[in-house]
Amino acid sequence: MHEILVETTRGGLPGQGEHVENRHAGSVAVVDASGRLVASAGDPDFVSFTRSTIKPFQALPFVLAGGPKRLGFGPRELALMCASHSAEPMHLAVVAGMLERAGASPARLQCGCHVPLRFAATGASPPPDERFTEVENNCSGKHAGFLAWCALHGAPMDGYLGFDHPLQRAIRERLSQACEVPDGAMRSGIDGCSAPNHAIPLRSLALGYARLGRGADGDGALAPALGELSAAMFAHPELVSGTGRQDLAIMRAAPGEWIAKAGADGVQAIAVRSAGLGIAVKITDGNARAAVTAAIAVLDALGLTSAVQREALAPLARPEIRNARGLRVGEARSVAVLNAPRSSP
Amino acid sequence: MHEILVETTRGGLPGQGEHVENRHAGSVAVVDASGRLVASAGDPDFVSFTRSTIKPFQALPFVLAGGPKRLGFGPRELALMCASHSAEPMHLAVVAGMLERAGASPARLQCGCHVPLRFAATGASPPPDERFTEVENNCSGKHAGFLAWCALHGAPMDGYLGFDHPLQRAIRERLSQACEVPDGAMRSGIDGCSAPNHAIPLRSLALGYARLGRGADGDGALAPALGELSAAMFAHPELVSGTGRQDLAIMRAAPGEWIAKAGADGVQAIAVRSAGLGIAVKITDGNARAAVTAAIAVLDALGLTSAVQREALAPLARPEIRNARGLRVGEARSVAVLNAPRSSP
Numbered sequence: 261m262h263e264i265l266v267e268t269t270r271g272g273l274p275g276q277g278e279h280v281e282n283r284h285a286g287s288v289a290v291v292d293a294s295g296r297l298v299a300s301a302g303d304p305d306f307v308s309f310t311r312s313t314i315k316p317f318q319a320l321p322f323v324l325a326g327g328p329k330r331l332g333f334g335p336r337e338l339a340l341m342c343a344s345h346s347a348e349p350m351h352l353a354v355v356a357g358m359l360e361r362a363g364a365s366p367a368r369l370q371c372g373c374h375v376p377l378r379f380a381a382t383g384a385s386p387p388p389d390e391r392f393t394e395v396e397n398n399c400s401g402k403h404a405g406f407l408a409w410c411a412l413h414g415a416p417m418d419g420y421l422g423f424d425h426p427l428q429r430a431i432r433e434r435l436s437q438a439c440e441v442p443d444g445a446m447r448s449g450i451d452g453c454s455a456p457n458h459a460i461p462l463r464s465l466a467l468g469y470a471r472l473g474r475g476a477d478g479d480g481a482l483a484p485a486l487g488e489l490s491a492a493m494f495a496h497p498e499l500v501s502g503t504g505r506q507d508l509a510i511m512r513a514a515p516g517e518w519i520a521k522a523g524a525d526g527v528q529a530i531a532v533r534s535a536g537l538g539i540a541v542k543i544t545d546g547n548a549r550a551a552v553t554a555a556i557a558v559l560d561a562l563g564l565t566s567a568v569q570r571e572a573l574a575p576l577a578r579p580e581i582r583n584a585r586g587l588r589v590g591e592a593r594s595v596a597v598l599n600a601p602r603s604s605p
Numbered sequence: 606m607h608e609i610l611v612e613t614t615r616g617g618l619p620g621q622g623e624h625v626e627n628r629h630a631g632s633v634a635v636v637d638a639s640g641r642l643v644a645s646a647g648d649p650d651f652v653s654f655t656r657s658t659i660k661p662f663q664a665l666p667f668v669l670a671g672g673p674k675r676l677g678f679g680p681r682e683l684a685l686m687c688a689s690h691s692a693e694p695m696h697l698a699v700v701a702g703m704l705e706r707a708g709a710s711p712a713r714l715q716c717g718c719h720v721p722l723r724f725a726a727t728g729a730s731p732p733p734d735e736r737f738t739e740v741e742n743n744c745s746g747k748h749a750g751f752l753a754w755c756a757l758h759g760a761p762m763d764g765y766l767g768f769d770h771p772l773q774r775a776i777r778e779r780l781s782q783a784c785e786v787p788d789g790a791m792r793s794g795i796d797g798c799s800a801p802n803h804a805i806p807l808r809s810l811a812l813g814y815a816r817l818g819r820g821a822d823g824d825g826a827l828a829p830a831l832g833e834l835s836a837a838m839f840a841h842p843e844l845v846s847g848t849g850r851q852d853l854a855i856m857r858a859a860p861g862e863w864i865a866k867a868g869a870d871g872v873q874a875i876a877v878r879s880a881g882l883g884i885a886v887k888i889t890d891g892n893a894r895a896a897v898t899a900a901i902a903v904l905d906a907l908g909l910t911s912a913v914q915r916e917a918l919a920p921l922a923r924p925e926i927r928n929a930r931g932l933r934v935g936e937a938r939s940v941a942v943l944n945a946p947r948s949s950p
Contacts, residue, residue, distance in 0.1 A: 268891070269792035270654055273768045273801055279792045280893040281654050281804075285630065309615055309626050372929030375730075383722075385733045397929060423618045448623045449615035450934040456618055459626075525627055545890035546627040547615070568765055584717030584742060589795040 261303035262287050263555075263597075265543065266550040272424040278590060284550035286526065288545040288558055288596065291466035293474045293536045295440060299562065299598040304466075307447060308542040311523030314487045315342045315402050318455070320411045320434035321427065323485040331361045331408055338492035339499040340401025344522065346502025347376035347396035353535060354499065355395055358404035362411040369394035370421050371403045371453040381504040387602030399453035406455070412463050421455050423448065428456050435460070438482055439468035439598040445567040452524055462540040465529060473519055473531030490531065493519050506576055508550050513572045520555075522548065532564055549592060552576050557594030606648035607632050608942075610888065610902075611895040613926060623935060629895035631871065631888040633903055633941065636811035638819045638881045640785060644907065644943040645808075652792060653887035654804040656868030657689045660747050661817050661834045663800070664760035665779035666772065667754045668737040676706045676753055683837035684844040685746030689867065691847025692721035692741035699844065700745050708818035715760050716748045716798040726849040744798035751800070753890040766800050768793065773801050780805070783827055784813035810874060811840040814883030818864055818876030825883055835876065838864050851897050851921055858917045865900075867893065871902040877909055894937060897921050902939030 262285040271278030272313050280509045282509045287302030297304055319341040327333060333341075336354050345351040359366055379386045386392075394400060409427050410417045419425055435441065451457035471478050476487025497511035500521070510520035510530070519531040526543030528551040541560050556577040559565050565573070569586045581590040607630040614671040616623030632647030642649055672678060678686075681699050690696040704711055713815050721741045724731045731737075754772050755762045764770055780786065786805045796802035816823050821832025842856035845866070855865035855875070864876040870908060871888030873896040884903050888895045901922040904910050915922070926935040 270804075273793050275794045276768065278806060279654075281794075283889045290771055295609055309624075314754060352782075362655035370930065372931070374929045385735075386730045388730045388732060390730075423621065448618050448621045449626075450928060450932060452928045452934075454928055454930045454932060457615070459615075459624060463696070508696045544628045545630075545892055545895075547890055550890075564765075568715035583717045583797045583799055585715065586717070587795060587799060589797075 261306070262544050263302040265301060265554040265594065265596040266408060266592055267595050268579075268592045272587060272589045275496070281590065284543050284545060284547050286541060286550070286554060287462055288554065288598070289462040289540045290562065290598070291463050291465040291470055291538050292295060293467070293470040293478055295467050297463055298537060299558075301596045301598055304463045305389065305461045306446060306542060307459050307461050308465070309449065309457055309523075309525065310465055310528050311451060311457060311525060312344045313401070313458060313465060313521045313523040313527050313529040313540070314435065314491070315521070316486070317435045317438050317468060318402060318431050319405055319489055320438065320485055321430035322405050322412070323407065323488050324347055324434070325412050327408060327412055328488060330412060333358065333361070333408070335492035335495045336499060338489055339496035341405035342489060342493055342521070343401045343500045344398040345499065346378035346381055346505060347398065348502055348566060349412065349497060350377055351401070351502065352395055355400045355404050358401065358408060362404060362408035364404070364407040364411065364417060366393065366395050368407055368417050369397070369400060369403050371396060371397040371399045377505070378502055379526070381502055385424070397453060399455070402455070403453065423456050432458065436487065438465040438471060462542060466538035466540040467565065469519070469529045469531040469540065470536055471538070473533040474536050475533070492518060509576060510556070510573065513569045522551065526551045528552055530555055530559065532559070535564060537562070547581060553579065553592050553594055554596055561598045606651070607688055608647040610646060610886075610899040610941040611937055611938045612940050615926075616673065617784045617932060617934045626935065629888050629890055629892050631886060631895070631899060632807055633899065633943070634807040634811040634885050635903060635907065635943070636808050636815050636883050638812070638815040638823055640812050642808055643882060644903075646943055649808045650806045651887060652790060652804050652806050653872060653886070654794065654802055654870065655810055656796060656802060656870060657744070657873050658810060658866045658868040658872050658874040658885070659780065659802060660687045660689070660866065661831070661838070662780045662783050662813060663747060663776050664750055664834055665783065665827065666775040667750050667757070668833050669779070670754065670757050670825070672757055673949055676708070678703065680837035680840045681844060683834055684841035687748035687834060687838055687866070688746045688845045689722065689743040690746060690844065691723035691726055691850060692743065693723055693847055696746070696844060697740055700740055700749050703746065703749035703753060705761050707749060707756040709756065709762060711738065711740050714742070714748050715766050716742040716743060716744045716800075718742060718937065722850070723847055727848055742798060743877040744800070747800070748798065765824060768801050777803065779827070779875065782865070783807040783831065784817060797841070807887055811883035811885035814864070814874045814876040814885065814887045815881055816883070818878040818883065819881050820878070835864060843930060852923060855901070855918065858914045868894065873897055875900055875904065880905070880909060894924060898924065898937050898939055899941055902941055903943065906943045
């Protein structure tokens with residue numbers, strides 16, 4: 261039920277043409293804030309792990325509990341709660357402050373360690389034998405927010421990632437509410453950062469992003485909280501991702517208008533504020549580059565991009581493939597055809 | 606026409622089960638040395654770029670010209686001509702000797718530079734700001750062999766990668782002969798190392814590997830040359846790949862019996878000497894891990910693996926997926942079903 265969304269080519273020899281080498285299948289849902297499916301490709305009901313696209317919804321319990329005012333978390337801290345950050349100094353400083361206000365030492369973080377995203381994003385090599393810390397995990401802001409929720413509620417900080425911990429129960433409740441996840445349509449597993457992650461239909465994820473983009477202008481009990489989070493993401497896209505990152509390039513192409521959030525294994529969500537739309541993409545093979553290429557093609561197909569934006573996003577929409585000598589040997593490109601708008605069932 | 610060959614799962618939460626997250630589609634051809642299709646999955650006639658699986662056939666013109674004896678290339682040098690090496694000292698020493706005997710300075714190499722494969726294979730970080738040389742390119746042995754062919758034939762070393770250079774014409778002729786590539790079934794583009802690369806039907810690639818595995822015991826004019834190459838690969842699997850590499854693990858599981866050769870973008874070829882079979886796998890999305898998992902599943906399905914070999918290869922056949930804290934969160938596994946043997950058209 262998936263469709264081929266992106267293909268890559270190989271060529272570059274005079275007179276020999278360019279040939280398709282790889283194909284990436286997946287599905288797309290485009291949904292408005294009322295839940296109406298506006299457009300789709302493949303199977304918009306496909307149940308996909310949300311991975312890091314879930315972060316704004318994982319922050320909802322903290323915001324709904326008045327956490328920002330009670331702990332002095334402003335837009336920077338909320339942006340970090342929604343972030344897959346690059347562990348640049350600007351990110352680490354905010355996370356350190358969040359932990360301090362939550363009364364939690366960095367040793368409380370249970371997200372594990374990985375090579376910080378700033379290296380891949382900038383092409384730099386991590387120093388040999390360097391040991392990275394939990395604070396440098398791209399999810400440390402989310403985890404600091406988790407600990408802050410525990411501090412607010414007097415809940416145990418030990419075991420804050422347990423499926424039955426009150427925080428994780430609250431997250432599932434709010435995710436279900438924000439995305440209108442149907443009963444039985446949620447699947448759960450452990451994420452890269454050890455938090456429970458949830459798989460939901462793409463159209464549900466897109467609905468959540470449509471509402472996130474609408475923010476305080478939207479309907480429903482969650483609108484003010486979603487508005488606090490989207491305002492923070494709009495204000496600090498560099499804190500939500502980092503220097504040289506694809507999400508930052510997308511958000512900078514439409515300041516205050518698009519929220520772009522990637523998830524591992526080929527998930528990409530985009531909120532389009534003025535149009536009141538949410539876009540959710542899953543590449544079935546998990547390819548991250550293809551998910552971005554497909555998502556930008558969806559923005560184009562919906563008529564949401566200007567000529568200036570298309571030019572700014574061309575390196576993501578149609579990335580060149582260069583070889584070890586720097587020769588252009590092919591490209592990646594969208595081949596998705598969005599289905600015509602149809603009414604929601 | 607591709608089929609889903611491999612899937613990955615995510616789970617790990619008590620009571621929440623394990624759920625499929627990613628799927629990798631592709632095709633498989635298993636062919637005997639006469640060209641008979643023994644088994645398949647997906648579309649065995651799929652035309653796939655061969656990438657580095659082509660290397661033994663790119664070495665044929667040199668061997669057929671008596672290059673080994675004329676230039677003093679033994680099994681080590683022939684193994685390097687077929688290698689995607691890790692640029693370990695053992696590899697670099699052989700390549701240096703090949704260039705010297707070809708009378709070519711390292712500056713002649715037109716393969717470009719990349720971070721040597723030994724880093725990814727061992728998990729080490731390359732030193733920051735280190736500039737790597739062409740000799741460390743995984744294809745430098747192949748290119749040194751290309752230059753050696755030019756030295757033998759008095760052909761220009763400048764432009765040795767040109768589509769119409771006599772070496773590249775000779776390679777196409779021998780590839781076509783070894784793999785019985787039908788007229789018009791070959792597509793060409795520039796490879797990662799800037800050499801012309803050719804896309805051929807998977808069943809043709811599998812035929813070439815069946816003949817490579819049979820070597821001098823096979824039929825046809827190429828058998829002695831293929832035998833020199835396969836003997837070199839059997840003798841020095843560590844030179845064909847490198848420490849910690851998947852191809853090395855596969856070849857060490859069946860010494861003198863299997864030749865395993867990966868190609869970029871999800872291509873995997875295996876020769877099975879005693880059974881006289883060649884296996885060619887292409888994962889359509891280009892995923893390397895999935896190609897290995899699928900290829901080992903094919904060996905299993907054909908009844909070619911012992912219990913000891915299955916245990917040795919389990920980390921490749923069913924690799925665990927671990928997160929930033931080292932928790933097992935899922936696995937990759939083959940879901941391919943090989944079609945029953947059918948007669949060749």
